[in-house]
Each structure stands twice: as C-alpha cells, then as structure tokens.
Amino acid sequence: MSFGLKVLVVDDDPAIRRFLRTILEAAAMKVADAASAGEALRLIAAERPEVVILDLGLPDEDGQAVIGRIKAASPAAILVLSARESAGEKVTALNAGADDYVTKPFDTDELLARIRTAARHRLQEQGVRASLRVGDIEVDLLAHEVRRDGAAVRLTPKEFALFAELAKHPGRVLTHGQLLRSVWGPAHEQDLEYLRVTVRALRRKLEVSPSRPTLIVNEPGVGYRLSASP
Amino acid sequence: MNDADLDDGRPSPEALLAQARREGRGKLKVFLGAAPGVGKTYEMLSDAHERRQGGADVVIGLVETHRRRETEALTRGLEIFPRKVVPYGGRLLTELDLDAVLARRPALVLIDELAHTNAPGSRHPKRYQDIEEVLDAGIDVFTTVNVQHLESLSDIVASFTRVRVRETVPDRILEEADAIEIVDVTPDELIERLKAGKIYVPDEATRALGHFFSKANLSALRELALRRAAQTVDRQVLEEVRAQALAGPWASGERVTVAIDDHPGGPDVIRAAKRLADGLSAPWTALHVETARDRRLTPAERERLSRHLRLASELGATVMTAPATTVARGILDHTRATRSTQIVVGKAKRSRLFELLRGSVVDTLVRRSEGAAVHVVSLEQAAQEGGPEGLSKLPSAAAVGRPAEHVAALTLVAGTTGAAHLLARALDVGNVSLLYLLPVVLVASRFGIAPAIVAAAASALAYNFFFLPPLYTFTIRDPENVLTFLILLLVGIVTAQLVARVRVQADLAADRARQNATLAGFSRTLNRATDTASLAWATCREAAGALDAQAVVLLPRDGELALAASHPPHDQLSLIDRAAADWAFTNARPAGQGADTFPGADWLFLPLRADNGALGVLGLGSPDGRAVTRADQQALVDAIVDQASVALDRLRLTEEMTAVAALQARDRARGALLSSVGHDLRTPLATVTGSIAELKRRLAVGEDGAGLLAGLENEAQRVDRLITNLLDMSRLEAGAMPVKPEPVDLVDAFASAEADLARQLGGRTVVRDVPDDLPLARLDPTLFHHCLLNLLDNAAKHADPSGPIEMRARRCTDGGLAVAVRDCGPGLPPEVAGRLLDTFALGEGSDRGKAGSGLGLAIIKGFADAMGLAVAVEPGGDGLPGTAVVLRIPPALVLPLAAASAEAAAEAA
Structure with a gap:
C-alpha cells in the first residue's frame, strides 16, 4: 500500500x-x-x-x-x-x-x-463504507453493531457513536474537542468528563484488560487514538 | 457620635475602632482605691492567686507590699521578677524590669502603683507607659491606683485635701481598662487601720497624711472613686451599645471646645473642659489660636504652651492650632466650623482699663457666640505660680525694639523738625503739626510699635519746643496749644498702634507664606529625588533649614537602622539617641526629646510612616540644647514628616517594582534561552537516535559493535530525557506556571506514561494497579504526565534491573487519591527518604545520587506543588522492599464519578 x-x-x-x-x-x-x-x-x-x-x-x-x-x-x-x-x-x-x-x-x-x-x-475519506475492521473488532455502521471475534457487544448509543468515530480514523489522534463535538454536539465541547466516562465504559466492554488499555489509546492533554494494531 | 449614627442603626466607626484596637492587646484590670491603705495590693494579689489556680501563667512584675505582713504573705507562691536597679543621685532606685517582662511573656503580670514616676533615664518617664507597652505585647496586666492620681481629678482633690499630687495618670488609662475593681472600706475603718499602724506611712509624710486621712477627706475621696468607676463602666456600656448599633441612651450632639494659651493656669481650664466633656459624653477639642502674640513668646512660654497642648491630648482632646487675627475671632470661627455647643475659656484677672482698651475675649465670645454656652474659669489662683501673664511680665526684646531703631526714630523726628522749620519760614504755613505724623507712620511701619511711640512722644515734644510759643522752651503759653500738643501726642500713639498692627499681620501672613513656600519647595525637591539616599539628604537639608535645627535621617539597612544622611554633617549618635531612634522605628511612634519615650535623649526622632509601619526615622536636634520643636512649628514638622514619608514610600515602591521587573526580565530571558536551546537540540537528537536505530537494523556488526550501538542508543535516550527535564525546569523557574486542570482518568495517565517511557524501561515489568471504579481527578494532564515519567524513570534507575516497578492508585480515607510509584531497589534509610525532596527542591545536591535524579525529583515536586498535590518519599511500606514516591491528590480535586456517569448516560439515553 x-x-x-x-x-x-x-x-x-x-x-x-x-x-x-x-x-x-x-x-x-x-x-x-x-x-x-x-x-x-x-x-x-x-x-x-x-x-x-x-x-x-x-x-x-x-x-x-x-x-x-x-x-x-x-x-x-x-x-x-x-x-x-x-x-x-x-x-x-x-x-x-x-x-x-x-x-x-x-x-x-x-x-x-x-x-x-x-x-x-x-x-x-473518499467513500463511506458500511463496515470497518480494527484488529479483531468489526464495526457495522449501518446496523449500529460492534462484534468482537464474531460475537455482538452491547453498546449504548453514545458508546457506539464514540467508537464509530474513532474507528473511522484508525491510528489517528482525534482531539477531545473533535470527539465531544461529533458525539455529544457542540454544546458539550468542554464536557471532558462525559468522554472519560464513556471511554472507560467502552474499554470495559472491548479491551482485553480494561486497566491496561491497548485499543483506545490516550494522548495526554490532546485526545484519543484507536490503535491500528492492538 | 451624633444622631445620624442612631438613625441608620449602623455601628459607630469610632466605637468599632476602639474595640478593634483592644483585640490582640492584653487586658488591663485596675484596682481603684480612694486612699492608701484600703487594700488594693492585697486584693490584687488575692485575685492573682485565683487566676493562677485557674491555670494562668501569673508573674509579679513589681509589687509594693510596704512591709504589710498580710500582703507579703500573699506574694509567696507567685513568681517574682527581680527589679531593675537604677543608680540615681547617689541612691539606688528599683524599677520594673520592662524588657524582662516582655521577654518572659507571661499571661498575666502584676504591676503595682500605676501612677509611679520612673527613675530618670528609664525608657518611659511614667510607669503607665511601661504598662501600655506590656499590654501592646498582648500580656494581661493587673495594676492599682488611688483616685487622686487621676489627671482630671487631681485639682479637685487638691482643693479639699491641700495635698497636690505630682504623679498623675491620664484618664484614658482608666477608661480603656477592661475591668475596674473598686477596693472600698469605710472611712472609719481606714482610720482605725491607720491608728493600728497597719498602714505603712513614711515619717516625713505622717503629718501631711494625718491631715489627709481626715474623715471628711476620706468620704469625699471615696465618693470620687465610686463615681469615677461608675462613669467608666457607663462609658464602656455605651461603647458596647454603639459598636453593636443597639438603640440605647445616646449622647446628644454636644461638642466642647476649650481655648488654650500659655497661661500658667491653663491645666485647670483643660481639666475643667475634660470634666465637662465627660459629663456630657461629648467629644472635645483643645484649640490654640495663633495670633501675632505667638511670635513674641519667650522659650519658657512656648514650652508651657506645648505642655498644655500635650496635657489636653493626654486627656483625650483633639488638639488643633488655628491662626487668626484675634483670639476671640479664632475661637468663634472654630466653634462655628465644628458646631461646638460648649466653649471653655480661662480668664485672668485684668484691670478694667486694660479690658476697656484691648477688649475682653470673654465679652466678645458671649456677645457673638450663637447658641453656644460659654464657660469661664477664673484663673486668679494659678497666677501665684508664674505671675500674671500679659501685664506684669517684662516686655520681650522684640516688643521693646532695638536701640538702633530708636535712634533712627529720633533722627527722623529731628529731620522732620528741620523740614518743618524751613517750610514754616518759606511758605508761612501756620500749623506744621500734621507733618509730624509722617515720621510716626514711617517708624511704625518699619520698626514696630515701641519705636513708633517713642517717635510720637519725641514729635510732640519737638513741636512744642520749636513751634509753640514761647519758642525753645517746653512750656506752653496758650491753653489752645496745650490741646494741640495733646492731640498730636494721642494721634501719634494711635497711628503708631494701627500701623504696627497692620505690619504684624503682614509679617504673620509672610511667615505663613514662607512656610508654605518652604513646603512647596520641599515637595518639589523630594519629587525630584530618584533614590532613597538623595531623598534622605533632601529631607535633612530641608528639615534643618525650615526648623533651624540639626537633622538626621536613619533608614533600615541590612536589618538595622543606619545613618543615611545628616545636615549639618553629623556621624555619631549617642547610645540613648540610638535607642530612641530604634524605638521610634520599631513602634512607629515619636521618641526622644519632648516625646513620651526616651525624653532624656538629645534628639527627637519622628517615624517616617507608611501603611505597614515605619520606613525610616527623621531625627531633629538643636545645637544649643533648647527644645527641638516649638508648639507653633508642630504643623510644619508634621507636614515635613508627612511629605518625606510619602516620598519615601513612593521611592520604595518604585525601587521594589524595578527590582521585580529586572528579575522577571532576567528569568524570562533565561527561560527563553533554555527553551530555544532545548528545542534546537531535539532535531539533531532525532537524527542521532533514528540513525542509530537504522544502523542497528541494517548493519551486521559483531557482538562488540552491537554493544556499542546499544550504549549509544541508551545515552541518546538519556540526553532526550534530560532535555525534556531541562525544559520542564525552565517552565518551573519562570514561576507562575499555567496550570490547566481537566478531568484525568488515572488509567489513561498510567498507560501513557509507561508507553512514552517504554524505551528507557527496557524490558522491565511495570505492575499497574488501578481500581476499576476509581474517580477522575482534576489535574493538568501534561504536568501530571511529566511527573509520572520522572517517577518511572527514577524507579527504573534505582530498582533492581530485574525487579518490577509498581504504579498504584488508591482511594484514601479522606476522599482523596494516592498515586504511588515504588521500585524494588535497596531502599533508602527513612531519614534520608524524608529529606530527599526538600533537598532537591532547594536545588542542592543535584549532582548526587544516580544520574539526573535530582532534576527529576525537583520537577516532580515543582509540578505537584503547582497542581496542589502533596509529595512524600516513603520506604516501601507493608514490609515491601524499595522506595515509594507518593503523590497525594486532595479530595477537592477528586470528581464524583457517579454524577458524571449519570450525566453522560442521560445524554446517551
């Protein structure tokens, strides 16, 4: 490539x-x-x-x-x-x-x-695709579904919206502001707590070891990145 | 004070101020008696024992037992200060050791006999001043006093006991006392005690006291004591009421003004005014009206006037000086301006003729004071002390005029006579008498009243001698001409007086103008001064010139006062002058000659004050030992001191600001340099580390080569960490580091730190231990990240290469969080561990220990401080090996997780 x-x-x-x-x-x-x-x-x-x-x-x-x-x-x-x-x-x-x-x-x-x-x-960026794949996790954007090793993972709407946003840009840092704006709307651009709490919930459902995250990676003071190769 | 305070129901500011003044001050309890022997000291000691049993630290500063056995017995069991021995006039006097009391700082100190006068050479002339200093130091005091020692009552007591008390205490001491206890026995019992020999009385005073201890006297004294105590209690209740703005019985809008001059009877007038003001619960003003007469006062008269003004101020009056053409006009102007309702004046007995000619102040006041009551105190009695003023005193040199002026006056008259003679002959002018007014007016306007009167008399005589028949004799033939002669004499004298008075007014105005000009010039000079040294010189020069005195300025240098300037040049102060200057500086109050403290000094030291205490001291001295400042100069002295203080304060602020600005500029420059060097180093470093990695991959080198490359890579990474730390350090040193806290998940923080430091950690195991449900904390993510990097880096340096590093986050019992990074190394002895951070935070020892650990610890400490976290170095704990560095996140920085979850979930639903 x-x-x-x-x-x-x-x-x-x-x-x-x-x-x-x-x-x-x-x-x-x-x-x-x-x-x-x-x-x-x-x-x-x-x-x-x-x-x-x-x-x-x-x-x-x-x-x-x-x-x-x-x-x-x-x-x-x-x-x-x-x-x-x-x-x-x-x-x-x-x-x-x-x-x-x-x-x-x-x-x-x-x-x-x-x-x-x-x-x-x-x-x-040119074309929107119906599904994305990151490691062993598959995101179905149309069905609003996330599967890990083929098994469906139950996510709340916000959790899904956040994960989909990260999955659309694998490996790329999305700033806190960008994530909050696209998931919660411009009014909540400063509500970093929402993001932290939702990331924590996502990790609990998707990471192998939630306290040693490898999938959703933190950039201190900047934002989050979905690791391209967890 | 007035009704307005009542109406709006707000606390009176004066009353609140008085209360505030008392806070932090020691409490004063006065045991008040009517006469010696009532048992004040005994009562005080009993009370002290009670306090001691209550656990208070009670010490006897000084107690006079007068060898009364019961009293002496009571002093046992209390700590007694040794007295200070002061040699005086071949005798040894013992005094309270003030410095010992201040150094020992007991809770309560007993100091007997409030009215005592200290031995000459003591710090304060009076014991009550010692007591005030003790109170100011926050120490409680018990003291005793007899009612006849109260300043405002001493003349009343003297009027019926015939014993004039020399040792007096200002009434305010009693008024400001926190408690007054009346020690009261009936007159009969007291007389019994005297007869029984229980009251120690020195032989020489027995007779006087025998008279003093009459039943009538004792009853009167007892009444005075009781009334006085009641009055004080009354006043305190009133003040309490005012401070809390409760509705209560109010003092009406009364205001008392007392006129003061140098008359020896002045103190009586002042005390009368004080009693009147007390009775009315009214504020009072002591007013000195400055007229032409003030310029002719002798030094002794000036001194007396200052004494009167001081007495009034001691008794609680507001002291003012106002210039006016006549005393009556000055009083009336003041009365109108301040809306005084009561006027108190003294009146010396004067002849009817004098009053007819000069007018009486009292008459004018009574005639023209609108609505104010005029109180007149007759001053007959006081005249015995110093002779009646104004009439029989010898005229001063200025009033008599100098001989040369008289000679000039006579010459002018002679010249006029010659001219008149020529005129009479040439023009046949019938009456030349009017010509003689010319020399009289001239002399009066030029030399003043005395030479003018001489000129008037000489003119009349010359006119008679040369122009009135029979010529060239002093006899007058014509009765008509006798009248002409007398009229000429009278007109001459009246003209002389009128003109002379105008001249005096003009002189007075010129004096004022000169003072104002001096001040204006002074303020200009001060404003030009750009540093404290030149300001000190300017102050000295101007003060010396304006006050006709010697002046020095002392400013603090390296923690003690040092001579900064003097005029005329002067380089040494005597020991007592030094002490006075130091006292004036520390207490921000005047000391030295003429002041309450160190009056024995040659110099008077005035503090140059700013809001937060004295900035320096202005010393004034006179070469010939006369009083340094005269009453009429007080305003000028005050103005000079004020202006110098303001200028000094301004300079000090400017200097401080300049120093701070310079420091900041230097810090900024250094920070910018560090930051730029740091960034510039990074780019080449990137090439170095990248190239090494590339070399390792591409080249097949032997084992030695691989070792060398690994070493290179390690060192390059260390340089990278060092640069990061240097940059962090430069941010710390720039001060005022911007902290941008945001909610941080410690899970994230730990993961990022370990990921960023992966290369330095090598293959080491890092155990991360964060509970699932740990709340978020408000931290600056970058600063916290760098703290963790340094903690990990340090742990990696100190740990066993194979041992694990542990990062742990825990909830604390107080609701805060604790983050600990522990190595499994050999550990530190506890005493070293405890001091480790302080040492490095101070920048000491940064080259000790493992490479770079100093800088790292300083950064951890600095960043943690900036975020509000506490840092501690602890030995492993829980029986674990190694050393743990713990960051404590206080509860205030912990975010309640439940609320945030609920909100995020609510948004999600």
Whole structure:
C-alpha cells in the first residue's frame, strides 16, 4: 500500500532531511524535500505528494499557519514532526487539519506506521463504507453493531457513536474537542468528563484488560487514538 | 457620635475602632482605691492567686507590699521578677524590669502603683507607659491606683485635701481598662487601720497624711472613686451599645471646645473642659489660636504652651492650632466650623482699663457666640505660680525694639523738625503739626510699635519746643496749644498702634507664606529625588533649614537602622539617641526629646510612616540644647514628616517594582534561552537516535559493535530525557506556571506514561494497579504526565534491573487519591527518604545520587506543588522492599464519578 507513496519532507535542518530521505526511500517511498514553507508550497503544487511531513519551526512562516495553506492547496495528508511537545501545540495543529503529530526524537518504525496510516486515511475519506475492521473488532455502521471475534457487544448509543468515530480514523489522534463535538454536539465541547466516562465504559466492554488499555489509546492533554494494531 | 449614627442603626466607626484596637492587646484590670491603705495590693494579689489556680501563667512584675505582713504573705507562691536597679543621685532606685517582662511573656503580670514616676533615664518617664507597652505585647496586666492620681481629678482633690499630687495618670488609662475593681472600706475603718499602724506611712509624710486621712477627706475621696468607676463602666456600656448599633441612651450632639494659651493656669481650664466633656459624653477639642502674640513668646512660654497642648491630648482632646487675627475671632470661627455647643475659656484677672482698651475675649465670645454656652474659669489662683501673664511680665526684646531703631526714630523726628522749620519760614504755613505724623507712620511701619511711640512722644515734644510759643522752651503759653500738643501726642500713639498692627499681620501672613513656600519647595525637591539616599539628604537639608535645627535621617539597612544622611554633617549618635531612634522605628511612634519615650535623649526622632509601619526615622536636634520643636512649628514638622514619608514610600515602591521587573526580565530571558536551546537540540537528537536505530537494523556488526550501538542508543535516550527535564525546569523557574486542570482518568495517565517511557524501561515489568471504579481527578494532564515519567524513570534507575516497578492508585480515607510509584531497589534509610525532596527542591545536591535524579525529583515536586498535590518519599511500606514516591491528590480535586456517569448516560439515553 505504501509502495510508491509520494512524501514531501519540510524541515529547515539538512541533517534530519537527509536522515528522513534515507529511511523513507528504504521503505520504498518517493521523497521530495523543502527547507522552507515557500519552497514546500511550490513543491506541493508541482509534485502533488500524498503525505507532507511538516516541521513547525520553519524559517519563513509559522508551521501552524502553513498547515492551513497546505490544506487549501492540496488533499495531501499532513503529519507534523516537531520538537514542540506541548499538548496545546498538538491540539492546535490537529484542529487546523493536521492528520497526526509526532514529536522529535521519534521511533523510526512508529513514524513509518503513522505515515502509512495517514495516507490510508486520505484514501478512505473518499467513500463511506458500511463496515470497518480494527484488529479483531468489526464495526457495522449501518446496523449500529460492534462484534468482537464474531460475537455482538452491547453498546449504548453514545458508546457506539464514540467508537464509530474513532474507528473511522484508525491510528489517528482525534482531539477531545473533535470527539465531544461529533458525539455529544457542540454544546458539550468542554464536557471532558462525559468522554472519560464513556471511554472507560467502552474499554470495559472491548479491551482485553480494561486497566491496561491497548485499543483506545490516550494522548495526554490532546485526545484519543484507536490503535491500528492492538 | 451624633444622631445620624442612631438613625441608620449602623455601628459607630469610632466605637468599632476602639474595640478593634483592644483585640490582640492584653487586658488591663485596675484596682481603684480612694486612699492608701484600703487594700488594693492585697486584693490584687488575692485575685492573682485565683487566676493562677485557674491555670494562668501569673508573674509579679513589681509589687509594693510596704512591709504589710498580710500582703507579703500573699506574694509567696507567685513568681517574682527581680527589679531593675537604677543608680540615681547617689541612691539606688528599683524599677520594673520592662524588657524582662516582655521577654518572659507571661499571661498575666502584676504591676503595682500605676501612677509611679520612673527613675530618670528609664525608657518611659511614667510607669503607665511601661504598662501600655506590656499590654501592646498582648500580656494581661493587673495594676492599682488611688483616685487622686487621676489627671482630671487631681485639682479637685487638691482643693479639699491641700495635698497636690505630682504623679498623675491620664484618664484614658482608666477608661480603656477592661475591668475596674473598686477596693472600698469605710472611712472609719481606714482610720482605725491607720491608728493600728497597719498602714505603712513614711515619717516625713505622717503629718501631711494625718491631715489627709481626715474623715471628711476620706468620704469625699471615696465618693470620687465610686463615681469615677461608675462613669467608666457607663462609658464602656455605651461603647458596647454603639459598636453593636443597639438603640440605647445616646449622647446628644454636644461638642466642647476649650481655648488654650500659655497661661500658667491653663491645666485647670483643660481639666475643667475634660470634666465637662465627660459629663456630657461629648467629644472635645483643645484649640490654640495663633495670633501675632505667638511670635513674641519667650522659650519658657512656648514650652508651657506645648505642655498644655500635650496635657489636653493626654486627656483625650483633639488638639488643633488655628491662626487668626484675634483670639476671640479664632475661637468663634472654630466653634462655628465644628458646631461646638460648649466653649471653655480661662480668664485672668485684668484691670478694667486694660479690658476697656484691648477688649475682653470673654465679652466678645458671649456677645457673638450663637447658641453656644460659654464657660469661664477664673484663673486668679494659678497666677501665684508664674505671675500674671500679659501685664506684669517684662516686655520681650522684640516688643521693646532695638536701640538702633530708636535712634533712627529720633533722627527722623529731628529731620522732620528741620523740614518743618524751613517750610514754616518759606511758605508761612501756620500749623506744621500734621507733618509730624509722617515720621510716626514711617517708624511704625518699619520698626514696630515701641519705636513708633517713642517717635510720637519725641514729635510732640519737638513741636512744642520749636513751634509753640514761647519758642525753645517746653512750656506752653496758650491753653489752645496745650490741646494741640495733646492731640498730636494721642494721634501719634494711635497711628503708631494701627500701623504696627497692620505690619504684624503682614509679617504673620509672610511667615505663613514662607512656610508654605518652604513646603512647596520641599515637595518639589523630594519629587525630584530618584533614590532613597538623595531623598534622605533632601529631607535633612530641608528639615534643618525650615526648623533651624540639626537633622538626621536613619533608614533600615541590612536589618538595622543606619545613618543615611545628616545636615549639618553629623556621624555619631549617642547610645540613648540610638535607642530612641530604634524605638521610634520599631513602634512607629515619636521618641526622644519632648516625646513620651526616651525624653532624656538629645534628639527627637519622628517615624517616617507608611501603611505597614515605619520606613525610616527623621531625627531633629538643636545645637544649643533648647527644645527641638516649638508648639507653633508642630504643623510644619508634621507636614515635613508627612511629605518625606510619602516620598519615601513612593521611592520604595518604585525601587521594589524595578527590582521585580529586572528579575522577571532576567528569568524570562533565561527561560527563553533554555527553551530555544532545548528545542534546537531535539532535531539533531532525532537524527542521532533514528540513525542509530537504522544502523542497528541494517548493519551486521559483531557482538562488540552491537554493544556499542546499544550504549549509544541508551545515552541518546538519556540526553532526550534530560532535555525534556531541562525544559520542564525552565517552565518551573519562570514561576507562575499555567496550570490547566481537566478531568484525568488515572488509567489513561498510567498507560501513557509507561508507553512514552517504554524505551528507557527496557524490558522491565511495570505492575499497574488501578481500581476499576476509581474517580477522575482534576489535574493538568501534561504536568501530571511529566511527573509520572520522572517517577518511572527514577524507579527504573534505582530498582533492581530485574525487579518490577509498581504504579498504584488508591482511594484514601479522606476522599482523596494516592498515586504511588515504588521500585524494588535497596531502599533508602527513612531519614534520608524524608529529606530527599526538600533537598532537591532547594536545588542542592543535584549532582548526587544516580544520574539526573535530582532534576527529576525537583520537577516532580515543582509540578505537584503547582497542581496542589502533596509529595512524600516513603520506604516501601507493608514490609515491601524499595522506595515509594507518593503523590497525594486532595479530595477537592477528586470528581464524583457517579454524577458524571449519570450525566453522560442521560445524554446517551
């Protein structure tokens, strides 16, 4: 699936550009790189990459603003790769339209997995499917049913809505705000307690060990992610 | 005070203030007697024993038993302070050891004889001042006093006992006492006791006291004592009522004003006013009207005037000074402004002629005071003390005028005579007498009244000698001309007086203007001062110039007062002056010459006050040892002190703000640097760690090579943790860390922490133990996450490499939560464990222990503090090995889970 994936690396540090080119090409991806936001936008228009790996600390423009401009110019998935690790930066980037956020230093394998997830997600967005599969859990969006190893799991409507939302974007972080908005409505965007309580209920029904969750993964201060490979 | 307070039913602010003042102060109980020997000390000691049996810490500060056996017996069983021995005039006097009492801090101290005068050189001249300081320190006091020692009653007592009491106590001491106990025996019994020798009386006083102890006197004294106590109780009840704004019998809108001057009989007038005000339960004002006469007062008169003003203030009056052209006008203006209903004035016996010429203050007051009652105290008796004022006193130098001025006056008259002679000859002017008014007016306006009168007399004589026939004799032939001569003399004198008075008014106005200009200039100079040193110099220079005195300013430096400036230059203060300055600074009250405290000092020290105490001290001294400040300068001194205080406060605030701003700027700069370096380090570090991982995968290296690579990877990860911690530390050090709490599920927090630290943990087992139904907690997710990372990291460093790490969350009995991370390492000795966090939180010892543990612990402590969590280091506990670091989440931060579940479920339904 990742074969021939076109990736644009945007970072002003030549060493990390060289390193990323090495590992991405080893994973059979086509790599272009840019050292500034201006150059990146030119290359996006010319090369039409499927994934953009974006550093937030660019010399000519703030990375957070660049996310919006890339979104406007291209359907490419955006993966932020930054040394900034505050929850606030992450939420801002994700809300601005970034697909994922990885902090430096990073684990190479994890980065590759995140790139593939982001790319897959872009491809899937085109059509709505009736059912999704995450590990041994199957979600039937039309029948509002969740099956684990073929056996139906009884979920309340909110639990189902939340799990479906996570399952539509496997491997991708959804911020607290995004989840609360789509499941409880805009009026409850701040009611984080609802989300915590419902996640806990879901874990009790779906996780192998609810106190050591591996399916619904927490990003402290940012949101939740449905693990692509639990 | 007035009816308005009653109407709106609100507590009177004065009464509330008085109550507030009493809080935190020790309680004073006064044992009041009518005469010596009634048994006050005995009663006080009995009471003290009761208190002691009740468990109170009772100490005898000073008790005079007068060798009465029963009394002496009662002192046994109580701790007695040794007295301070003060050598004076070849004798050894013993006094209360005030400092010992303040240092010992008993609950209750017994100090006999409230009215006692301390030996010269003591801190306070009077014992009641010692007692006030003890009360201020929060220590209760029992004391005794006889009624004739009360300031406002001393003259009444003297009027029938013929014994003038020298040692007096301000009435307010009694009025502010929390309890008064009357020690009362009948006069007959007291006389019996005297006869039986039970009352110790020194030989030399036996006769006087024999007279004193007459039955009539004792009855009168007894009545006074009872009435006084009743009055005080009455007043306290009234104050209570006012503080609670209960409806009650109210004092009417009466207000008493007493006029004060330097007349020796002044104290009698003041006491009369005090009694009147007390009787009416009215506030009273002591008013000194400043007229032209004030400029001519001798130092002795000034001193007396200050004494009178002080006495009035001691007795509870509001003291005011107001300038006016005449005393009567000043009193009337004040009466009208303050709506006084009672005016008290003293009246010296003066001749009818004097009053006819100068007018009588009393007459004017009676004629023109609208609606106010005028009380006149006759001052005949007091005149014996210092001679009647105003009439028989020797005219002062200023009033007589200098010889040169008289010579000038005579020269002018001579010149006028010459000119008149020429005019009479040349123009044949018949009457030149009017010409002589010229020198009189000139001299009066220039030199004042005395030379002008000389000029008037000389003019009359010269006119007679040169122009009235027979010429060149002093005889006058024509009866008509006798009249001309007399009229000239009279007109001359009247003109001289009129002109001179105008001049005095102008001088007075000029004086005021000069004072105002001085103050304005002073305030400008002060406002220009940009640091405390130059401000201190400016204050000294201006105060010295304006008051014609020496001035020093002392400011606190390194915890003690130091000389900051002086004018004229002065570098050493005597020991007693130092003590006075220190006292004035600590107590924010004046001390030194002319003040109540350390009156024996050469200098007067005035505190430069801000809202929260003294900022420094202004010292005033005079080179020739005269009084430092005169009564008429008081307003100027106050104004200078006020302005200097305000300026000093302003500077202090500015300096503090500048210092804080500089500190903040430096912190910000350092924080920004750390943060930028931290972030810049991360990108190359990402390349390093990534490359190592890639190398490990691609290259087939030997066992040695693999070991080296693993080492590299470990070190790179450590650098990563260090950078994270450095960044966290820089956030902590920037102070005021923003904490954004949100509901956190500890299950999530534990999982994220372990996942993020997976590489550092290697293959180590982490046991997670969180109950299913644990409530959520309001925590900052990032700060808490970093706390857990550091806890795990620390545990990994200290644990046995193969041993497990345990993360546990538990509900506490108080409704809070406890999060513990325990390693299974060798553990720490309890005393080290207890101190561990403090040491690292203080930034000490950060290079001790395993690499980087200091920074980690400091961050745990700092972040936990910011979120409101407590941190403790505990040995494993429950017989378990290792060390546990425990974060305690207080109940206030725990969210009731049931409510949240219900709401989320309700939404779901």
